[in-house]
Amino acid sequence: MKKLITLLLLAIATTSFAQDKVWVFFKDKDVSSFNPYEYFDQKAIDRRLLNGLPLVEFTDVAVTSNYIKSVKDITGNVKVVTRWFNGVCCFATEDQKKKILDLPYVESVKTVSTIEKHCAGLSSTYEDGDFEPTDDQIKFLKAQTQRMGVESFKKNSITGKGVRVAIFDVGFKSYTTNPAFNHIRENNRIIATYNFVQKKEDVDNGGTHGTFVMSCVGGIINGHNIGLATDAEFLLARTETWTEFYSEEENWLAAAEWADKNGADVINSSLGYTYHRYFREDMDGATSLVAKAANMAARKGILVVNSAGNEGSAKWKNIGTPADADSVLSIGGIHPRTGIHTSFSSFGPTWDKRLKPNVTAYGHVIGSGPKGISETQGTSFSGPLVAGFAACAKQARPGYTNMQLFDDIHKSADLYPYFDYAHGYGVPQASYYFKMPQKSEKTFEIKIKNTTVNILLDTSKMKDENLGSKNTLKFEDRYIKWPNYVFYHIENSKGYLDKYFVVDPTDLFGNIKVDDNQLKEGAQSTSPLNISKADYARPFTLRVFYKGHVEEILVK
Numbered sequence: 001m002k003k004l005i006t007l008l009l010l011a012i013a014t015t016s017f018a019q020d021k022v023w024v025f026f027k028d029k030d031v032s033s034f035n036p037y038e039y040f041d042q043k044a045i046d047r048r049l050l051n052g053l054p055l056v057e058f059t060d061v062a063v064t065s066n067y068i069k070s071v072k073d074i075t076g077n078v079k080v081v082t083r084w085f086n087g088v089c090c091f092a093t094e095d096q097k098k099k100i101l102d103l104p105y106v107e108s109v110k111t112v113s114t115i116e117k118h119c120a121g122l123s124s125t126y127e128d129g130d131f132e133p134t135d136d137q138i139k140f141l142k143a144q145t146q147r148m149g150v151e152s153f154k155k156n157s158i159t160g161k162g163v164r165v166a167i168f169d170v171g172f173k174s175y176t177t178n179p180a181f182n183h184i185r186e187n188n189r190i191i192a193t194y195n196f197v198q199k200k201e202d203v204d205n206g207g208t209h210g211t212f213v214m215s216c217v218g219g220i221i222n223g224h225n226i227g228l229a230t231d232a233e234f235l236l237a238r239t240e241t242w243t244e245f246y247s248e249e250e251n252w253l254a255a256a257e258w259a260d261k262n263g264a265d266v267i268n269s270s271l272g273y274t275y276h277r278y279f280r281e282d283m284d285g286a287t288s289l290v291a292k293a294a295n296m297a298a299r300k301g302i303l304v305v306n307s308a309g310n311e312g313s314a315k316w317k318n319i320g321t322p323a324d325a326d327s328v329l330s331i332g333g334i335h336p337r338t339g340i341h342t343s344f345s346s347f348g349p350t351w352d353k354r355l356k357p358n359v360t361a362y363g364h365v366i367g368s369g370p371k372g373i374s375e376t377q378g379t380s381f382s383g384p385l386v387a388g389f390a391a392c393a394k395q396a397r398p399g400y401t402n403m404q405l406f407d408d409i410h411k412s413a414d415l416y417p418y419f420d421y422a423h424g425y426g427v428p429q430a431s432y433y434f435k436m437p438q439k440s441e442k443t444f445e446i447k448i449k450n451t452t453v454n455i456l457l458d459t460s461k462m463k464d465e466n467l468g469s470k471n472t473l474k475f476e477d478r479y480i481k482w483p484n485y486v487f488y489h490i491e492n493s494k495g496y497l498d499k500y501f502v503v504d505p506t507d508l509f510g511n512i513k514v515d516d517n518q519l520k521e522g523a524q525s526t527s528p529l530n531i532s533k534a535d536y537a538r539p540f541t542l543r544v545f546y547k548g549h550v551e552e553i554l555v556k
Helices: 003-019 043-051 063-077 096-100 134-146 150-157 179-186 209-218 245-261 288-299 379-396 402-412
Strands: 020-026 080-082 087-092 106-112 164-169 192-195 234-238 266-269 301-309 327-336 357-363 364-369 371-376 445-446 453-459 487-493 498-504 529-533 540-546 549-555
Touching: 003 327, 020 096, 063 087, 063 096, 063 288, 080 245, 096 327, 096 357, 106 245, 134 150, 134 192, 164 179, 164 209, 164 245, 164 379, 164 540, 179 209, 179 529, 209 234, 209 364, 209 379, 234 245, 245 266, 245 288, 266 288, 266 379, 288 301, 301 379, 301 402, 327 379, 357 379, 364 379, 371 529, 379 402, 445 540, 453 487
Parallel strands: 164 234, 164 266, 192 234, 266 301, 301 327, 327 357
Antiparallel strands: 020 087, 020 106, 080 087, 364 371, 445 453, 453 529, 487 498, 487 540, 540 549
């Protein structure tokens, strides 16, 4: 009996003192004393003016200090403070929650699930190397930047100069000594750093992933570009940890507010959160804290670039959050050998059927880490390649708002206006910013028959001038410059895709097979360019891309 009473008392005590993670949201704050010119970096002011935003906005004003203090006095802790959402994150018992709710200026108290999750972006592996690139690595470096048209940027002196890029990651080991960043350090273009995990400025710890990511935005090694934005400015934030996993989204929010205050034009986040915390139906761009934070950053005029995720060959398959957010430019990965979707890259669409990913870049790259340059893979690296592209696009069109740049990057991509849920609109192209739009040359016809719809290719266009003969199909040995594929999709009456295909019509590539292992909806039939009407609910829209020409037709 004594033992039973002891157990009951222990259970009661545990219940009384068990702490939950909670968000406390306040009703108001003092806007009258806020001076944006004292609070914000000048570049943050300039960004607001460019985007037509007010300089004094409720979401910009700091949380009232007395409100923060009162919550800390009750709970003994405050983990995160958010001015955007006017609240604090802390741990509190049930009794403490009740005391907080009794405060006259508290709007609500929301308990947060603390289910463990991980970052989908940090699964990459690296090999030790040195900082002297081999001939093969030089070819690889050229391929990963030429695929986005780096020469057009170079010819026009576009290097991301004056554009400020914030990078959120697990750590940036060796960024103070890594030779890939000599040109950045020598010109004092690392503007600020902050470690949101350990609450200090030092980010030269935690991990090497951020170092590789940074190199893919703007690194140079022995005169060879790793990324495109070699003259950009940088804000480096450590947000990821291996201990308190469920704090990473809170850190992302805090880092986004910090990046906003410090004048970021672009945020690169090679991070994503999926099945460890969420269901697929949560990937709607509005459910997760980090999606809300990313959309708010976009509302502040920042272009948010986020990797789509590495779940394409796993059970989850689909993009993670915040890549699901409507105002986030989400980046998928392609394989250098095939020129199309690489198996691990997460697929769209979002749960509510919006297009994701938006665009793609190499998901297999050469990057620079503490021990040298090496080959690595993951949409963790296609994301920063596009973030570097975005910084260059910003320099090329300085008067554009973030969402104008967002749309412009879509239009620059080499499949646009065609799209699918593996490639988005394709790979952004620098040449778009410097040439007059030209009408595409017709390369096929679409014929509707009684039971089929046929895509008839112009055989005179089937030779790929970029690739040459059958024996020299690869660009720089193992990298395809531009594949000779037909892309087509079936769009239903609700406006989203039922199927999409990539077909090699000539089979010139031989060793390249486009099938379910490489492309989720890419199964080939005996006659892949002949579409049976009976296979799809009508009416449906057939949209076809081949060698730069796009056509669509409504099939009734």
